[in-house]
Amino acid sequence: VxxxxxxxxxxxxxxxxxxxxxxxxxxxxxxxxxxxxxxxDPSVLALAGRAEWVDVGKRAGRLQTSQxxxxxxxxxxxxxxxxxxxxxxxxxxxxxxxxxxxxxLQDAGIPFEVVPGVSSAIAAPALAGIPVTHRxxxxxxxxxxxxxxxxxxxxxxxxPPGLVTVVAMMSMGSRASLAAQLLDRGWPAHTPAALxxxxxxxxxxxxxxxxxxxALCEPPATSADAPGTIVxxxxxxxxxxxxxxxxxxxxxxxxxxxx
Amino acid sequence: VxxxxxxxxxxxxxxxxxxxxxxxxxxxxxxxxxxxxxxxDPSVLALAGRAEWVDVGKRAGRLQTSQxxxxxxxxxxxxxxxxxxxxxxxxxxxxxxxxxxxxxLQDAGIPFEVVPGVSSAIAAPALAGIPVTHRxxxxxxxxxxxxxxxxxxxxxxxxPPGLVTVVAMMSMGSRASLAAQLLDRGWPAHTPAALxxxxxxxxxxxxxxxxxxxALCEPPATSADAPGTIVxxxxxxxxxxxxxxxxxxxxxxxxxxxx
Numbered sequence: 001v002x003x004x005x006x007x008x009x010x011x012x013x014x015x016x017x018x019x020x021x022x023x024x025x026x027x028x029x030x031x032x033x034x035x036x037x038x039x040x041d042p043s044v045l046a047l048a049g050r051a052e053w054v055d056v057g058k059r060a061g062r063l064q065t066s067q068x069x070x071x072x073x074x075x076x077x078x079x080x081x082x083x084x085x086x087x088x089x090x091x092x093x094x095x096x097x098x099x100x101x102x103x104x105l106q107d108a109g110i111p112f113e114v115v116p117g118v119s120s121a122i123a124a125p126a127l128a129g130i131p132v133t134h135r136x137x138x139x140x141x142x143x144x145x146x147x148x149x150x151x152x153x154x155x156x157x158x159x160p161p162g163l164v165t166v167v168a169m170m171s172m173g174s175r176a177s178l179a180a181q182l183l184d185r186g187w188p189a190h191t192p193a194a195l196x197x198x199x200x201x202x203x204x205x206x207x208x209x210x211x212x213x214x215a216l217c218e219p220p221a222t223s224a225d226a227p228g229t230i231v232x233x234x235x236x237x238x239x240x241x242x243x244x245x246x247x248x249x250x251x252x253x254x255x256x257x258x259x
Numbered sequence: 260v261x262x263x264x265x266x267x268x269x270x271x272x273x274x275x276x277x278x279x280x281x282x283x284x285x286x287x288x289x290x291x292x293x294x295x296x297x298x299x300d301p302s303v304l305a306l307a308g309r310a311e312w313v314d315v316g317k318r319a320g321r322l323q324t325s326q327x328x329x330x331x332x333x334x335x336x337x338x339x340x341x342x343x344x345x346x347x348x349x350x351x352x353x354x355x356x357x358x359x360x361x362x363x364l365q366d367a368g369i370p371f372e373v374v375p376g377v378s379s380a381i382a383a384p385a386l387a388g389i390p391v392t393h394r395x396x397x398x399x400x401x402x403x404x405x406x407x408x409x410x411x412x413x414x415x416x417x418x419p420p421g422l423v424t425v426v427a428m429m430s431m432g433s434r435a436s437l438a439a440q441l442l443d444r445g446w447p448a449h450t451p452a453a454l455x456x457x458x459x460x461x462x463x464x465x466x467x468x469x470x471x472x473x474a475l476c477e478p479p480a481t482s483a484d485a486p487g488t489i490v491x492x493x494x495x496x497x498x499x500x501x502x503x504x505x506x507x508x509x510x511x512x513x514x515x516x517x518x
Contacts, residue, residue: 021377022279025281091377097394099497102390102501111502114388114499122375123350126351129361133358135356139403139407140402140404140411141402151422163410238358242365
């Protein structure tokens with residue numbers, strides 16, 4: 001037991017609270033303060049508990065609160081003995097800047113922990129019926145974000161077409177340039193592709209088609225700001241989905257169009 | 260409501276039940292029958308409920324029950340109206356053969372669903388303080404398994420040294436050949452590397468060192484059969500860990516050496 005608090009960097013998973021881990025739920029219920037991102041679904045916020053909730057997410061590409069200010073808030077709250085949850089969509093260490101926050105807390109001597117979440121890199125495709133690996137089809141996958149154009153371009157240039165499944169996160173806005181890069185690199189025009197928005201939320205929307213058509217797909221206007229996950233590779237032709245929502249006999253009420 | 264059952268392909272996460280999702284726990288509690296893998300930690304099995312539990316995992320590289328027999332068991336149980344959980348370590352669609360089982364169920368007309376889990380590809384490093392992405396250090400990662408040597412070798416050959424974090428799953432037994440391939444490809448000998456065993460279990464064991472020393476690291480004899488996750492890249496030098504186990508005030512009993 002220490003006079004210091006505890007800052008938990010918690011992954012909220014892809015959307016619906018069903019995909020929160022047991023530890024994430026416990027930390028939310030114990031928290032005094034929750035700092036959350038725009039990528040966290042409102043249904044997760046409804047778990048409330050006794051905490052004060054503060055939105056520090058991005059809006060239209062701009063941070064409401066700067067990364068430095070977020071880190072300062074975490075350090076201050078932790079040093080006052082508060083139980084803090086830093087809640088991030090997906091997993092804190094997959095493009096979540098969780099590493100920077102952990103480093104700042106470590107440097108400041110504030111106790112912290114990481115609570116891994118279900119990453120949208122894997123779960124957004126899965127919830128649309130697409131396995132990122134599949135025996136005989138793809139036995140490796142690469143996760144990039146077009147937000148780092150230099151690296152995503154270098155990865156695409158390096159990998160032979162079709163060798164691995166490509167998962168591009170927060171890439172809806174760059175779908176045309178991503179498709180163009182892959183086609184330039186020699187990926188066949190008919191390579192299966194998918195664009196996944198709002199996985200595990202009532203706004204879940206899936207587009208499937210050929211890589212050559214990815215640039216032309218038209219997401220709903222209400223999803224214009226969605227981060228989006230793009231999957232390119234033979235696995236995107238699979239559609240391993242069957243049950244829509246909960247079955248009745250032992251069902252728990254669910255407001256999602258599809259879990 | 261249907262006379263048919265429901266087969267849930269459920270990811271159990273990296274080990275401790277803390278990392279199960281809420282939906283995974285609900286499905287385990289509702290289940291009549293649970294078929295589980297060797298990669299599922301015994302602490303998860305303690306969640307029991309009213310189900311019959313059947314071990315269909317591998318032992319010493321051999322399936323106790325063939326993949327075809329597992330699929331047949333799932334189809335039979337589903338067609339008898341049973342609620343079945345097919346429980347897999349990590350996530351069902353990351354080298355879990357979940358895709359094959361889903362296809363077999365789809366072909367047989369048995370209702371099924373996928374319940375994504377926390378993948379060890381991301382969580383095993385995270386629980387050892389290693390983020391697979393980190394701003395300015397690595398903004399992409401690739402997940403391979405040396406169980407598919409042709410593909411993992413082709414991926415390593417293709418990617419420029421240091422461009423992305425390499426995560427190699429179920430690769431402990433191939434650590435020497437993996438290290439040799441990376442060194443041959445021009446990854447510097449001092450590239451940080453880590454070998455992670457038993458993440459989120461009392462047997463959690465972490466080795467960190469230079470890529471050139473990976474072949475020589477000596478895991479505990481009791482972990483000789485562990486699948487193991489290997490991380491290679493600059494992120495493996497990070498050690499973002501602080502809190503060991505639960506803090507006391509609001510603590511829940513935990514038997515793990517480290518969560």
